[in-house]
Amino acid sequence: MRSMIPDYLVDVLGDVAADTSGALADYIPELAAADPERLGTAFATVDGVVYGAGDTGTEFTIQSISKPFAYALALADRGFDPVLAKVGVEPSGEAFNEVSLERDTGRPLNPMINAGAITTHSLAGAETLGAEERTERVVDGLSAFAGRRLAVDEAVCASELEHAHRNLAIAHMLRSHDVLTEDPVAVVRGYTRQCSVLVSTRDLAMMAATLANRGVNPLTGEQVVPAPVVRQVLSVMSTCGMYDAAGDWATQVGIPAKSGVAGGLIGALPGQLGMATFSPRLDRHGNSVRGVSLFERFSSDMGLHVM
Amino acid sequence: MRSMIPDYLVDVLGDVAADTSGALADYIPELAAADPERLGTAFATVDGVVYGAGDTGTEFTIQSISKPFAYALALADRGFDPVLAKVGVEPSGEAFNEVSLERDTGRPLNPMINAGAITTHSLAGAETLGAEERTERVVDGLSAFAGRRLAVDEAVCASELEHAHRNLAIAHMLRSHDVLTEDPVAVVRGYTRQCSVLVSTRDLAMMAATLANRGVNPLTGEQVVPAPVVRQVLSVMSTCGMYDAAGDWATQVGIPAKSGVAGGLIGALPGQLGMATFSPRLDRHGNSVRGVSLFERFSSDMGLHVM
Amino acid sequence: MRSMIPDYLVDVLGDVAADTSGALADYIPELAAADPERLGTAFATVDGVVYGAGDTGTEFTIQSISKPFAYALALADRGFDPVLAKVGVEPSGEAFNEVSLERDTGRPLNPMINAGAITTHSLAGAETLGAEERTERVVDGLSAFAGRRLAVDEAVCASELEHAHRNLAIAHMLRSHDVLTEDPVAVVRGYTRQCSVLVSTRDLAMMAATLANRGVNPLTGEQVVPAPVVRQVLSVMSTCGMYDAAGDWATQVGIPAKSGVAGGLIGALPGQLGMATFSPRLDRHGNSVRGVSLFERFSSDMGLHVM
Amino acid sequence: MRSMIPDYLVDVLGDVAADTSGALADYIPELAAADPERLGTAFATVDGVVYGAGDTGTEFTIQSISKPFAYALALADRGFDPVLAKVGVEPSGEAFNEVSLERDTGRPLNPMINAGAITTHSLAGAETLGAEERTERVVDGLSAFAGRRLAVDEAVCASELEHAHRNLAIAHMLRSHDVLTEDPVAVVRGYTRQCSVLVSTRDLAMMAATLANRGVNPLTGEQVVPAPVVRQVLSVMSTCGMYDAAGDWATQVGIPAKSGVAGGLIGALPGQLGMATFSPRLDRHGNSVRGVSLFERFSSDMGLHVM
Incomplete structure (x- = not known):
């Protein structure tokens, strides 16, 4: 067949x-x-x-196809409980760029919406990594899934960063809820690189x-x-x-x-x-x-x- | 084994x-x-x-375990399109008794929340059935799934009907959106019987x-x-x-x-x-x-x- | 001048x-x-x-011009505290027929939206009044504000009652929160009469x-x-x-x-x-x-x- | 007396x-x-x-007591229509730090919530002003209302800026809707100075x-x-x-x-x-x-x- x-x-x-x-x-x-x-x-x-x-x-x-793979990396690198404490697994019934945080905790509903994916990016690699090393960890991991070394489209990445206001809004909101504990601007920069x-x-x-x-x-x-x-x-x-x-x-x-x-x-x-x-x-x-x-x-x- | x-x-x-x-x-x-x-x-x-x-x-x-079976009966009796026109298939991310209707159409998000299940009950059997015949169709259908004749707990049914204000609210709301086209009180009565x-x-x-x-x-x-x-x-x-x-x-x-x-x-x-x-x-x-x-x-x- | x-x-x-x-x-x-x-x-x-x-x-x-006057009657007949316990005074920022209840208590946000006005109607007159006497109290009160005996438009009233599904939904929802403690159908009937x-x-x-x-x-x-x-x-x-x-x-x-x-x-x-x-x-x-x-x-x- | x-x-x-x-x-x-x-x-x-x-x-x-005065300055400096096009006048029924933007336009509901106040700050002074000149215009205006030269508490201002994630989230969200047209970080910096x-x-x-x-x-x-x-x-x-x-x-x-x-x-x-x-x-x-x-x-x- x-x-x-x-x-x-x-x-x-x-x-x-x-x-x-x-x-x-x-x-x-x-x-x-x-x-x-x-x-x-x-x-x-x-x-x-x-x-x-x-x-x-x-x-x-x-x-966004990077989202499930970055989620896999975060689960593998940190373990289930620390990741689930920060990002839920419930469908949101909303569009991808809605903020969609749990009312009291500020936890994103799932890792496939942007709020959850930005948080997930921050959970890839060891906790001690710097922002650039973390992004490198994600690109390495995506490459391992593909079975070859993947590159970043620097032009798209730069352009996305210029239009990242909604993601920056989401990241600062996550930071205000202590869901993100790192610099929201650096996390959005790394997440944008992941998407590129x-x-x-x-x-x-x-x-x-x-x-x-x-x-x-x-x-x-x-x-x-x-x-x-x-x-x-x-x-x-x-x-x-x-x-x-x-x-x-x-x-x-x-x-x-x-x-x-x-x-x-x-x-x-x-x-x-x-x-x-x-x-x-x-x-x-x-x-x-x-x-x-x-x-x-x-x-x-x-x-x-x-x- | x-x-x-x-x-x-x-x-x-x-x-x-x-x-x-x-x-x-x-x-x-x-x-x-x-x-x-x-x-x-x-x-x-x-x-x-x-x-x-x-x-x-x-x-x-x-x-509520009756809900998927009543949904099956409605799909079988009316066909997919008429049922999908009235009840969606998207997760709501909300509790079972939230109203959870689509903003513009008033269509319940899915048949597993009460709003969708009440609507689904009204879609079981032929369109021409009266309220009691429709409920009978549902009880017959549940019995066919079980492979034996099932009975209704009349005491539970009567007691649920006395506390059905939230379902009545939902049914009247569905009626106001023309998602329900029959008497909302009769539909809630039938749905309550289905649940009993x-x-x-x-x-x-x-x-x-x-x-x-x-x-x-x-x-x-x-x-x-x-x-x-x-x-x-x-x-x-x-x-x-x-x-x-x-x-x-x-x-x-x-x-x-x-x-x-x-x-x-x-x-x-x-x-x-x-x-x-x-x-x-x-x-x-x-x-x-x-x-x-x-x-x-x-x-x-x-x-x-x-x- | x-x-x-x-x-x-x-x-x-x-x-x-x-x-x-x-x-x-x-x-x-x-x-x-x-x-x-x-x-x-x-x-x-x-x-x-x-x-x-x-x-x-x-x-x-x-x-709806009846709403502030019925609110006045409820405040006069029951006192401020019992009325404020059931109906808030905050602007809702929403349309008149939105449900607009406080998240936890189910209390309508104010007496000018339908949910609040329906509740207010139920608070006019002494607590012991029957539904029809209560409606009579409201019509009497409106007449006193006008300084002459006002009549009800029975045709409008009957027609509104046939299209009262949204108000019935609201009233049953209020009943399910125990904001309304009387029969929701009777209260909607009285409220509709008030509006007519x-x-x-x-x-x-x-x-x-x-x-x-x-x-x-x-x-x-x-x-x-x-x-x-x-x-x-x-x-x-x-x-x-x-x-x-x-x-x-x-x-x-x-x-x-x-x-x-x-x-x-x-x-x-x-x-x-x-x-x-x-x-x-x-x-x-x-x-x-x-x-x-x-x-x-x-x-x-x-x-x-x-x- | x-x-x-x-x-x-x-x-x-x-x-x-x-x-x-x-x-x-x-x-x-x-x-x-x-x-x-x-x-x-x-x-x-x-x-x-x-x-x-x-x-x-x-x-x-x-x-936040600066909010009505900054609103007055924006209305005086730009005229009613440009300000009303960016910030509404409707009560939100929500807490001061809720995002509270109109669903389609992203316009803040009123100038007293943070989203509206941040937008209002950006509308004080002539459109051609730089961020620091604009902030100066606001401090000058507040001083004129008080009738004496007011100073800024630099320690509070610096500390607020370190905890400004929610306001930064709001500002980036406003920027993504083109309600803010300037650099959101600079606007939040100026707004924080206004509050200090x-x-x-x-x-x-x-x-x-x-x-x-x-x-x-x-x-x-x-x-x-x-x-x-x-x-x-x-x-x-x-x-x-x-x-x-x-x-x-x-x-x-x-x-x-x-x-x-x-x-x-x-x-x-x-x-x-x-x-x-x-x-x-x-x-x-x-x-x-x-x-x-x-x-x-x-x-x-x-x-x-x-x-």
């Missing part, structure tokens, strides 16, 4: 190519200048075989396959994070990964997933497969329009729904 | 029996008068074998097994609802089934589940197993304290987490 | 007559069928002189003049409510009387006021004057468009701003 | 002196170290006579008297801001000046007022009197406990309620 996968991927890409609905993210010039026609998909199996169709090699910024890591669709498929393979990168064989961490991450992706469309996704696709504002989208099928798509036009929830269609096709064509 | 199950169930019951934390629901005298020491659990496999330990025969009111259906732990295990078995009751062989309906129901249970503790449950237990205020708790493992527990003391989320512990044990001892 | 008032009133009516913006309330047919061109204004001095221009004799339903009392613009001016005259009706000489009650009522009107436009009103007009959905609007200038206008087209806050313009003119032409 | 005022002030100070309830603001060490027993009051008439009792000369930081201006109780009475005297300082004769600006400021103080206790204040005291976290409290009676009190212990709303008692006494003893 596997020999059929490449043809299948080409076919479904063809089916969704005509859909030009949605719009590029435009809050920074660098994202607004992306080629909206780019379209690619890749599957990576837990035993290391990669299938692809379309633009699987073009690099783009990982953006460059990946290809193929990289994303391999990162997702590392989750599907219980934390072991199928190519390098490295145990990037322990298996219980992966279960936690996949569980949170399944309830909070698609922002305020989490329930739609759970019913219609049923695969733990995460999207990024540059057009990437990943899904992980435990024990089987990492999947990734790339198409920059976004729907009103901030998810890739053609990416969502592709995953709906994958789910129904191959019966991948976890239920 | 199966021969080991009865001993296992007795063992884990023994382990949790000492935990007397939590409190009985006390908003009506009938629930406050329950025996807090009751403790039982049952497993029903998709091929119809039932294992149990403790109080598996005592009857208690189904309460008497079940044993064994019944609940069989109802859950019917979900695990893609809609076919393992004992009677009846296809109670179609398989796509079951997938929808299980997906919604996995994201919204445990109220504002949905994320905790997804990470720590990872089995689609639903709890009731009388102390029942069910879980369904697709293709394998229906599980049920009964213990009346509740935690602050309204979930059975010992029931939650039992499911955590089931999940970790037997590796049942869906991720 | 007084001899100039009638000419002044005719003049300003002429100035605003051309403004046909806004829309009739249309949630019941009886209000939607009102003549939108009706326009009238009346001033009543604290020594009993009444000036008028335009339609000062046409009767329409008092609607028929008044002319001239009546409203006299009712406002009774407030301006520290509770003594300038015509009949009756002390309808004590002076401290009037101060409380005027203070609450000044911060909460114009719903979510309360701040705009306080800065631009600066006269304690209250509007009704049938097109009435009153203002009271302590020690001096009761003012009323009538024009049925409403702005998006639910206030009479031409009524608001007239009061802005009154305030600036005559320097009536309390600051 | 005026000769009786000094004795009266001494008397009422004596009456409230025994009340040691409430607590010092403790979010910075400098405020927590204040002498909690300080107690003073001063009245300044519109013709320039000042009466006082107790500690009328001790200096403390003006804090040192005043005595006597100064505050004179500043309030300048409002009561339609913008003309009774001592210097300077028209600090135009009369229509003063009316706007007093109207907003009357609906929003006492945070989430605005309604309580309006009913029980009925004088436009503003409190500060260092223990100051002012009230202005248009055409008559500026009043000020100083006592550092605060109630749960952040208002001076003995200050509130004093104003309740002033209002009832002298019949100062505006209604």
